[in-house]
Amino acid sequence: MPVRYGVRTTGGNVAEAGFDLAIIGGGINGCGIAREASGRGLSVFLCEQNDLGSATSSASTKLIHGGLRYLEHYEFRLVREALREREVLWRMAPHIIRPLRFVLPHHAGLRPAWLLRLGLFLYDHLGGRTLLPGTRTLRLRNDPAGAPLKGDYTRAFEYSDCCVEDARLVVLNAMDAAARGAIIRTRTRCAVAARENGAWTLTIENRRTGEREAVRARVLVNAAGPWVADVLAGVVRTNSSAKVRLVQGSHIVVRRLYDHESCYIFQNADGRIVFAIPFERDFTLIGTTDHDYRGDPGAVAASADEIAYLCDAASTYFTRGITPADVVWTYSGVRPLYDDGSSAAQAVTRDYVLALDAPPGSPALLNVFGGKITTFRRLAEAALDKMSPYLPPAAASRVGWSGRTALPGGDFPVDGLPPLVAALRKAHPYLAAEHAQRLARAYGTRATMILAGARASTDLGQRFGADLTEREVAYLIDHEWAETAPDVVWRRSKLGLRMAPAETATLDAWMASRMQAATARPERTPVGAQS
Numbered sequence: 001m002p003v004r005y006g007v008r009t010t011g012g013n014v015a016e017a018g019f020d021l022a023i024i025g026g027g028i029n030g031c032g033i034a035r036e037a038s039g040r041g042l043s044v045f046l047c048e049q050n051d052l053g054s055a056t057s058s059a060s061t062k063l064i065h066g067g068l069r070y071l072e073h074y075e076f077r078l079v080r081e082a083l084r085e086r087e088v089l090w091r092m093a094p095h096i097i098r099p100l101r102f103v104l105p106h107h108a109g110l111r112p113a114w115l116l117r118l119g120l121f122l123y124d125h126l127g128g129r130t131l132l133p134g135t136r137t138l139r140l141r142n143d144p145a146g147a148p149l150k151g152d153y154t155r156a157f158e159y160s161d162c163c164v165e166d167a168r169l170v171v172l173n174a175m176d177a178a179a180r181g182a183i184i185r186t187r188t189r190c191a192v193a194a195r196e197n198g199a200w201t202l203t204i205e206n207r208r209t210g211e212r213e214a215v216r217a218r219v220l221v222n223a224a225g226p227w228v229a230d231v232l233a234g235v236v237r238t239n240s241s242a243k244v245r246l247v248q249g250s251h252i253v254v255r256r257l258y259d260h261e262s263c264y265i266f267q268n269a270d271g272r273i274v275f276a277i278p279f280e281r282d283f284t285l286i287g288t289t290d291h292d293y294r295g296d297p298g299a300v301a302a303s304a305d306e307i308a309y310l311c312d313a314a315s316t317y318f319t320r321g322i323t324p325a326d327v328v329w330t331y332s333g334v335r336p337l338y339d340d341g342s343s344a345a346q347a348v349t350r351d352y353v354l355a356l357d358a359p360p361g362s363p364a365l366l367n368v369f370g371g372k373i374t375t376f377r378r379l380a381e382a383a384l385d386k387m388s389p390y391l392p393p394a395a396a397s398r399v400g401w402s403g404r405t406a407l408p409g410g411d412f413p414v415d416g417l418p419p420l421v422a423a424l425r426k427a428h429p430y431l432a433a434e435h436a437q438r439l440a441r442a443y444g445t446r447a448t449m450i451l452a453g454a455r456a457s458t459d460l461g462q463r464f465g466a467d468l469t470e471r472e473v474a475y476l477i478d479h480e481w482a483e484t485a486p487d488v489v490w491r492r493s494k495l496g497l498r499m500a501p502a503e504t505a506t507l508d509a510w511m512a513s514r515m516q517a518a519t520a521r522p523e524r525t526p527v528g529a530q531s
Helices: 028-039 066-072 076-092 112-124 165-180 225-236 304-315 372-390 417-427 431-452 470-480 485-491 499-518
Strands: 018-024 044-047 098-103 136-139 155-164 184-185 188-196 197-208 212-222 244-255 263-267 273-279 283-287 327-337 352-357 363-368 462-463
Touching: 018 028, 018 188, 028 044, 028 165, 028 363, 028 372, 044 165, 044 188, 044 197, 066 112, 076 098, 076 112, 076 155, 076 327, 098 165, 112 136, 165 184, 165 372, 165 485, 188 225, 197 462, 212 225, 212 327, 212 372, 225 244, 225 327, 225 363, 244 304, 273 304, 283 304, 304 327, 352 372, 363 372, 417 431, 431 470, 462 470, 462 499, 470 485, 470 499, 485 499
Parallel strands: 018 044, 018 212, 044 184, 098 263, 212 363
Antiparallel strands: 098 155, 136 155, 188 197, 197 212, 244 283, 244 327, 263 273, 273 283, 327 363, 352 363
């Protein structure tokens, strides 16, 4: 029987329910674990204090990649696992994940050419690559990739990785988990979690209303990302140590710097690397930085020094100099990395660590440290394996199912996006080509739900700015937990780059009015019910 994706709800009485698994944190790791567990037949409750993917998981470099630079730190297990996952995830979500070619110019005086070749040879052969093309050498004076670069760079190596709409990947995992029975609560924080009578009792608080409820679960997962230590100290109140190192990574976005679709990976004299990636058709994304962070993870922002650093790094390579005045948007996130004692932030392991706290006779607690967006699915599988002694035997069944099952909207071949766009335009000839392309890339086969019954652009309702319509926003509210304008224009899309502040304010007011009207109506169909 096919999975049916139900409407989104913030209601549903969970006070009397007992769950196999309760998860704190609605980032990629929390939602990935929720999907994996619910797909194995376990009952799952997840709470997120803000919007899904609103912290680290929406502040990545937007890559599904093996991590070429991790080879220098001998992280062969992590690189191998990540390389294998690239094509698995691409097949699962070909609408939000696509392959890219990366150009690595040789910089005299930094890593020698033989070392780059060796690293790329390993990169090509460690991970079971079948669809992505391998590495080749470029002569930049005769290749389009050399056109935007300074004449000092004459040779480069080109290899394959993928890019991803990171926040949408989080939401799609949550949608799939909900369709399989999981309860997903956003804008809901866990105030207290206590071991009582052989199970966990969570006191959860709705951040909109202040209403509190109790939730019972066999096992608790702390997937709070950069708040993982805060949950341990202030919510669970355990003596378990949290070996977490918070590392800030910032990005800048400028107007498009070059015409072709390849990315660049630049070496810097300080040993770091910086990416320059085509972004949202008209822009170039440049990042990232790496330095230790202290403070509230929710208040992180790109500093003037970071912006200048990224501008200078890109200007070392591009003919066109980049200054802070060219920056149209910045974003920053805090990576909750496992503290392995490395002295430099860029050298800290990006591998995940799953720490189980299970005193005899007490319910288990799993703390999630580190990880990267590319390996979220494998992290989820490892988490279920780690928790299996404390869960029903059914949890051991269906191992590997998640990698063989498309995410919502991704049920088409990896080369099937152009036909999907063409079908949308044929069924809805009033759509501009770029609008149809964006809808297909964001929603895949579910774009038809947004457009159902529309025969003219006016049928899509109010237009808020760019090509964002009332129909699309209503879909995001009803099916994807969106509640505010930033949820829509900065996470579920990047239309904020094309919308004026007044347009965003109008959208926010419209959404608030619709949400208020919805809460005044009787409770809607629970998430996961057939629709």
